[in-house]
Amino acid sequence: MTAPGVRDGQDVEDLDVEEVLALVKDGNRPARPATEATHDPTATRGHGSPVAPSPEAPHRKTSATPWADARIRAARAARSLAARRTPVSVNLEDALGLVLTAPLTALTDLPSFDTSAMDGWAVAGPGPWAVRDEGVLAGQHGPAGLVDGEAVRIATGARIPPDTTAVLRSEHGRTDEKGRLHPGRDLQHGQDIRPRGQECRSGDQLLPAGAVVTPAVLGLAAAAGYDTLAAVPRPRVEVLVLGDELLTEGRPHDGLIRDALGPMLPPWLRAMGAEVVALRRLGDDAEALHQALTASAADLVVTTGGTAAGPVDHVHPTLRRLGAELLVDGVEVRPGHPMLLARLTEDRYLVGLPGNPLAAVSGLVTLAEPLLRTLAGRPAPEPYTLPLREAAHGHPHDTRLVPVVLRGDHAVPLHYNGPAMLRGIAAADALAVVPPGGARAGQEAELLDLPWAAAGIGACFT
Numbered sequence: 001m002t003a004p005g006v007r008d009g010q011d012v013e014d015l016d017v018e019e020v021l022a023l024v025k026d027g028n029r030p031a032r033p034a035t036e037a038t039h040d041p042t043a044t045r046g047h048g049s050p051v052a053p054s055p056e057a058p059h060r061k062t063s064a065t066p067w068a069d070a071r072i073r074a075a076r077a078a079r080s081l082a083a084r085r086t087p088v089s090v091n092l093e094d095a096l097g098l099v100l101t102a103p104l105t106a107l108t109d110l111p112s113f114d115t116s117a118m119d120g121w122a123v124a125g126p127g128p129w130a131v132r133d134e135g136v137l138a139g140q141h142g143p144a145g146l147v148d149g150e151a152v153r154i155a156t157g158a159r160i161p162p163d164t165t166a167v168l169r170s171e172h173g174r175t176d177e178k179g180r181l182h183p184g185r186d187l188q189h190g191q192d193i194r195p196r197g198q199e200c201r202s203g204d205q206l207l208p209a210g211a212v213v214t215p216a217v218l219g220l221a222a223a224a225g226y227d228t229l230a231a232v233p234r235p236r237v238e239v240l241v242l243g244d245e246l247l248t249e250g251r252p253h254d255g256l257i258r259d260a261l262g263p264m265l266p267p268w269l270r271a272m273g274a275e276v277v278a279l280r281r282l283g284d285d286a287e288a289l290h291q292a293l294t295a296s297a298a299d300l301v302v303t304t305g306g307t308a309a310g311p312v313d314h315v316h317p318t319l320r321r322l323g324a325e326l327l328v329d330g331v332e333v334r335p336g337h338p339m340l341l342a343r344l345t346e347d348r349y350l351v352g353l354p355g356n357p358l359a360a361v362s363g364l365v366t367l368a369e370p371l372l373r374t375l376a377g378r379p380a381p382e383p384y385t386l387p388l389r390e391a392a393h394g395h396p397h398d399t400r401l402v403p404v405v406l407r408g409d410h411a412v413p414l415h416y417n418g419p420a421m422l423r424g425i426a427a428a429d430a431l432a433v434v435p436p437g438g439a440r441a442g443q444e445a446e447l448l449d450l451p452w453a454a455a456g457i458g459a460c461f462t
């Protein structure tokens with residue numbers, strides 16, 4: 001059935017109840033531009049005073065923060081803690097994705113000795129040459145020096161014998177019947193020799209402090225002599241999954257459903273650079289939640305579910321009981337508007353993700369990502385936009401995050417993007433930021449890449 005007033009081409013399955021209600025009331029009026037929505041008397045920006053909810057927005061939270069402000073607030077909240085974190089020394093194999101706290105300074109010349117760039121012969125003086133019996137392989141040290149007219153077989157990466165004048169590639173040399181080596185073409189002095197220090201001298205700065213450790217940085221660090229790197233510690237995150245209705249195996253039955261967030265959040269958080277220290281399922285138990293939050297030593301606790309105002313929604317009451325400071329209490333974004341950010345103690349934070357799975361993703365990218373990025377010392381990704389290939393309907397007042405695939409130079413909005421659905425995001429490359437009122441086909445939309453989309457599965461998982 002199509003809800004009356006829903007615009008052509010819209011899938012009612014894509015809308016949450018509130019959006020459908022708003023559209024029914026709006027009829028087919030054109031979507032309001034973002035600027036107008038900003039002046040909506042029902043929309044409270046920042047932490048303004050409470051405003052009576054409008055009939056169009058039965059669940060609008062008066063304290064809700066605009067989406068872009070919420071991201072900024074989450075990033076800023078962690079700044080003072082980030083400044084207090086002590087750098088750690090991390091083995092290379094554990095350093096992927098971390099940020100260097102000291103410049104990467106070469107511990108050696110590179111190459112650290114004169115090296116053959118090719119398989120062939122090290123030769124001294126002009127040819128033809130007498131070829132020694134014993135060759136020189138990579139990894140051997142101290143080959144005997146050559147005299148003019150002499151050559152020795154040499155492998156790529158092997159040390160150049162003293163007094164070598166060039167390396168003759170194997171395909172450019174010919175040996176006559178007497179075993180003498182002749183050049184097949186002119187040979188320049190120093191040809192195919194990589195001189196010591198060609199890439200850097202010991203003490204040269206290879207990368208500045210603040211560089212992100214990529215696979216290539218790991219390779220460079222190893223080449224330059226490093227076993228460990230000084231880096232910003234990975235933020236530690238504990239995930240608390242709330243809800244009595246959740247199963248951890250088998251098919252849904254008897255009103256029980258599978259926990260979709262337990263399997264999804266830890267790898268997603270790791271892809272965002274976090275160390276997930278624990279995942280615990282607490283049911284709907286206020287006491288267990290209180291104890292878990294009191295006992296946790298993680299930099300960030302991520303809870304799922306329980307953010308709304310139902311009888312077993314324990315997150316707000318527990319935060320009040322703990323005396324936590326609510327920094328963001330609801331965000332003007334769909335899905336996920338009940339998401340929250342709190343400071344539990346001076347150096348511990350909580351992000352409360354709504355239980356609906358796509359709403360949880362929205363909370364992850366809106367609040368957890370900027371907070372973790374700041375704690376990890378990483379810069380914000382450069383914002384970028386692409387035109388939408390099709391129109392994306394918008395919420396009347398709130399930003400919408402819509403899963404999209406990137407095709408050529410367009411972003412294509414995906415269906416099955418309702419708050420309880422993962423079908424769209426599971427096929428997506430990015431989330432498109434759709435302003436209040438929606439976006440036309442061809443309109444540029446800001447895109448938030450999914451952490452694995454650009455790098456390929458596995459590449460960014462730490």
Ligand SMILES: Nc1nc2c(c(=O)[nH]1)N[C@H]1C(S)=C(S)[C@@H](COP(=O)(O)OP(=O)(O)OC[C@H]3O[C@@H](n4cnc5c(N)ncnc54)[C@H](O)[C@@H]3O)O[C@H]1N2
Binds near residue numbers: 241245259260336337
């Ligand atoms: N009176 C109001 N009710 C609701 C509002 C509102 O503004 N006023 N907002 C709705 C929205 S929007 C969302 S989102 C949810 C958020 O609710 P909670 O964070 O309290 O989440 P729950 O009620 O625990 O669960 C919501 C939904 O998600 C399912 N769920 C929970 N955890 C998981 C999981 N790990 N894996 C899969 N699915 C999960 C749960 O069974 C519910 O269906 O509140 C609305 N209500």
Ligand code: MOO
Binds near residue numbers: 333334338420
């Ligand atoms: O419907 Mo709720 O917007 O957060 O998923």
